[in-house]
Amino acid sequence: MVDPAHQHITIMQELGENIANHADDFLSPKKMDLKNKINFTILTxxxxxxxxxGDLKSFEAKNSMFDEKVFRIEEHKLFFPEQYFGHYILALNA
Incomplete structure (x- = not known):
């Protein structure tokens, strides 16, 4: 059950439990050559x-825990520009 006052904590706890309980369902990570210089790029x-x-609708969402610019994707599909082909996605904030 989600605690109305601490939803984020409860949701993250449940997510962690589900990942731990189903760890065997995940594929092993790809091996990467880390000897070369690694460059990180942040894309929005x-x-x-x-x-x-066209443009995406955006707005600022903020409360006592976060202050972020939010983009509504809705019916749109987003594609990486060609210069980023071959890169790896390290993280995604959704």
Whole structure:
């Protein structure tokens, strides 16, 4: 049951338990050559190509825990620009 006052904590706890209980369902990570210099790039939806053109709706969401710019994807599809082909996704905030 989600604690109305601490939803984030309860949800993250349940997510962690589900990941731990189903760890065997995940594939092993790909081996990467880490001897070469690693470059990290941060992309936002603004940096990506919007299917059909146009702009994404955005707004600021903030409370006592976070202050973020939020993009509504809704019916759109986003594509990486060609210069990022072959890169690996390290993290995604959704």
């Amino acid at each position: 939806p603004q940096d990506m190509i919007v299917d059909g053109g």
